[in-house]
Amino acid sequence: MTTEMTSNQKDQSPLLEGRGVSKYFGGLAALHNVDFAIYPGEIMGLIGPNGSGKTTLFDCLSRVQQINTGEIHFKGQEISKKKPFQVAHMGLARTFQVFRVYRKLTVLENMLLSRQWRNESIFRQLRPSHPDTDQRARELLEFLTLDHLTYEQAGNLSGGQQRLLEIGMALMPDPELILLDEAASGVNPVLINTIKDRILHLSNEQGKTFLLIEHNMEFIGDLCSRVFVLNFGEKLAEGTPEDVMTNEDVIEAYFGS
Amino acid sequence: MGRKILDLIRAIIFNRWVLAAIVVLLFLMPSLFYAREWCQELDAFTSPLQDSVCTYLIEEKPVTNAVLLNFTQLFILIILASNWNLTGGFTGYIDFGHAVFFGLGGFATALLMGSSRWEDWPALFSDWSFWPAMLGAGIVAAIFALLIGSFTLRLKGPYFSIAMLGTLVATREIVRASSNISGGGLGLSLPVYLNRPMFYYLSLVMLLFVVNFVRWIRSTEFGSSLVAIREDEVGAEMRGINTTLNKITVFCISAFLTGLVGGMWAYMNTFLDADIAFNQNRTIDMVMMTMLGGLGTVAGPVIGSTILYWLRDVLWANFLLFHQIFEGILLIIIVLFVPEGIMGLLDKDSSGTSLNRIVKGWFKKEPEEHPRTS
Ligand SMILES: Nc1ncnc2c1ncn2[C@@H]1O[C@H](COP(=O)(O)OP(=O)(O)OP(=O)(O)O)[C@@H](O)[C@H]1O
Ligand SMILES: [Mg+2]
Numbered sequence: 364m365t366t367e368m369t370s371n372q373k374d375q376s377p378l379l380e381g382r383g384v385s386k387y388f389g390g391l392a393a394l395h396n397v398d399f400a401i402y403p404g405e406i407m408g409l410i411g412p413n414g415s416g417k418t419t420l421f422d423c424l425s426r427v428q429q430i431n432t433g434e435i436h437f438k439g440q441e442i443s444k445k446k447p448f449q450v451a452h453m454g455l456a457r458t459f460q461v462f463r464v465y466r467k468l469t470v471l472e473n474m475l476l477s478r479q480w481r482n483e484s485i486f487r488q489l490r491p492s493h494p495d496t497d498q499r500a501r502e503l504l505e506f507l508t509l510d511h512l513t514y515e516q517a518g519n520l521s522g523g524q525q526r527l528l529e530i531g532m533a534l535m536p537d538p539e540l541i542l543l544d545e546a547a548s549g550v551n552p553v554l555i556n557t558i559k560d561r562i563l564h565l566s567n568e569q570g571k572t573f574l575l576i577e578h579n580m581e582f583i584g585d586l587c588s589r590v591f592v593l594n595f596g597e598k599l600a601e602g603t604p605e606d607v608m609t610n611e612d613v614i615e616a617y618f619g620s
Numbered sequence: 621m622g623r624k625i626l627d628l629i630r631a632i633i634f635n636r637w638v639l640a641a642i643v644v645l646l647f648l649m650p651s652l653f654y655a656r657e658w659c660q661e662l663d664a665f666t667s668p669l670q671d672s673v674c675t676y677l678i679e680e681k682p683v684t685n686a687v688l689l690n691f692t693q694l695f696i697l698i699i700l701a702s703n704w705n706l707t708g709g710f711t712g713y714i715d716f717g718h719a720v721f722f723g724l725g726g727f728a729t730a731l732l733m734g735s736s737r738w739e740d741w742p743a744l745f746s747d748w749s750f751w752p753a754m755l756g757a758g759i760v761a762a763i764f765a766l767l768i769g770s771f772t773l774r775l776k777g778p779y780f781s782i783a784m785l786g787t788l789v790a791t792r793e794i795v796r797a798s799s800n801i802s803g804g805g806l807g808l809s810l811p812v813y814l815n816r817p818m819f820y821y822l823s824l825v826m827l828l829f830v831v832n833f834v835r836w837i838r839s840t841e842f843g844s845s846l847v848a849i850r851e852d853e854v855g856a857e858m859r860g861i862n863t864t865l866n867k868i869t870v871f872c873i874s875a876f877l878t879g880l881v882g883g884m885w886a887y888m889n890t891f892l893d894a895d896i897a898f899n900q901n902r903t904i905d906m907v908m909m910t911m912l913g914g915l916g917t918v919a920g921p922v923i924g925s926t927i928l929y930w931l932r933d934v935l936w937a938n939f940l941l942f943h944q945i946f947e948g949i950l951l952i953i954i955v956l957f958v959p960e961g962i963m964g965l966l967d968k969d970s971s972g973t974s975l976n977r978i979v980k981g982w983f984k985k986e987p988e989e990h991p992r993t994s
Contacts, residue, residue, distance in 0.1 A: 451860035463855035476848045480860035488842035
């Protein structure tokens with residue numbers, strides 16, 4: 364009975380939860396009083412017109428930006444005062460809409476540097492990459508069809524290839540929560556399907572949680588169980604993809620009145 | 621054709637046997653110095669071979685104190701450039717005040733060896749022998765790096781560079797002003813020890829250690845994390861690298877090694893004051909030599925320092941008035957045309973400023989393949 368209760372509660376408690384999150388750039392409210400909750404194993408979509416604050420929300424979650432008000436809880440811990448690397452150590456990974464690959468390093472080095480660092484001392488870092496890390500990096504590169512570019516400088520990759528590399532770098536540390544910022548844009552349709560499969564596999568088999576920013580509604584519809592809509596920094600709607608896409612407010616926000 | 625020549629140059633420079641031979645020769649060189657001393661003490665030469673060798677050594681003086689001093693100074697420059705390269709080249713924090721650690725190391729050694737002009741200088745930190753004093757110099761420099769770096773390393777790009785330049789100038793003036801410790805304008809005199817071969821060997825050993833140390837650091841994950849910081853600090857932090865800790869650590873390591881060299885230099889020089897210990901030119905040397913050789917490469921500082929030192933010798937001898945103008949122009953040329961330095965030119969990859977590409981452009985009739993866009 365008690366065990367059932369706790370497991371039930373555990374299912375209920377969100378992996379990531381934000382309450383009253385606001386972020387202002389000068390007078391501009393990029394996020395205003397936003398509440399959200401993402402549960403373990405879920406694939407959640409985040410949509411909204413251009414400039415609605417989606418990337419800003421990711422920046423706040425990954426602690427690249429400081430929030431002005433509100434709190435963010437990840438795995439039950441308040442993270443809005445933590446350093447970006449500490450949040451990463453807790454198991455949060457993301458990709459960037461504007462690529463942040465290490466341009467002068469090889470693709471393999473990019474992957475190796477994205478491994479899980481945890482809180483290891485400097486002394487633990489004084490050795491070459493572990494063979495397991497290396498193998499994992501190569502496997503992921505193969506999956507992303509980047510293996511023929513293993514030793515190429517990342518800056519020389521095409522836009523779509525850099526997008527894939529970003530995904531690989533986000534998956535590298537085996538995170539629990541993965542934030543993908545327009546991960547499918549500029550990627551060819553065949554590969555998009557592979558990525559979809561991979562996301563579903565990671566979510567169903569390994570219980571990974573995803574939060575996806577996408578403008579591609581088909582991608583969202585195929586993957587997400589719930590969608591969250593932002594408009595001018597405020598939450599406009601939340602629900603299943605079908606609900607949201609027929610919601611009048613959302614249609615108005617996207618297509619104007 | 622250009623490619624073949626380049627491959628040959630690479631094969632020679634980076635051949636481990638060539639490198640080993642150079643090291644062995646460098647180790648053997650002072651023996652000529654000792655041999656001459658030995659010859660000079662002989663009353664008569666007993667064999668024709670001895671006669672010819674000794675006459676040559678005594679008359680031609682192939683290895684004198686001056687030669688050893690020259691090499692020692694070159695070694696010191698290489699070590700300094702390699703240290704600077706750890707922060708400036710690998711981590712991407714261009715430090716215009718790195719000479720501050722050199723100067724502090726020098727003063728720490730002098731004071732620890734008992735040169736203080738102040739009666740109340742604690743006896744515990746006085747009259748040390750050279751080795752512990754030199755170690756102390758490194759530690760003092762590292763502690764200073766920890767204190768100052770905790771603030772300056774928060775700054776990015778030019779702001780960091782300028783803050784470090786300010787640190788150098790301020791430290792120099794503070795040291796000069798605290799004249800009862802530093803001797804002010806009078807400076808400090810260290811115990812006189814004029815053993816050129818000893819300093820030659822010490823600097824050579826330190827050189828080999830530092831270059832191999834840098835090479836090893838670059839091969840570790842820690843070293844890669846430094847390059848990641850240089851390439852994209854926010855991204856590195858977001859991907860789990862504790863960038864603050866890693867960059868302060870490497871800054872302290874670099875300062876420690878620079879402080880050691882400063883200590884050795886002070887003992888070798890037997891005298892120092894604020895102006896020569898905290899000389900801005902030393903920083904410029906570190907920057908210029910590393911940039912000439914190739915920023916963020918292990919061999920870059922070694923090659924750059926050697927070439928610039930040799931060039932300086934030639935220029936100094938022939939164009940005394942113009943050598944600084946020439947050096948300034950050289951720096952501009954490097955930044956404009958070969959930002960990746962000599963190592964960048966020798967790079968196998970034909971991207972960027974690589975010689976392969978330049979040579980290809982000169983010799984190829986057919987149009988160059990289109991560079992990849994996006
Ligand atoms: N660093 C910043 N400084 C100032 N304003 C910013 C900054 N980052 C974002 N903004 C502003 O915040 C608003 C939200 O931007 P954000 O990048 O989050 O939009 P988005 O929803 O990701 O849009 P898109 O779909 O085009 O990627 C925009 O008006 C933008 O100008
Ligand atoms: Mg965005």
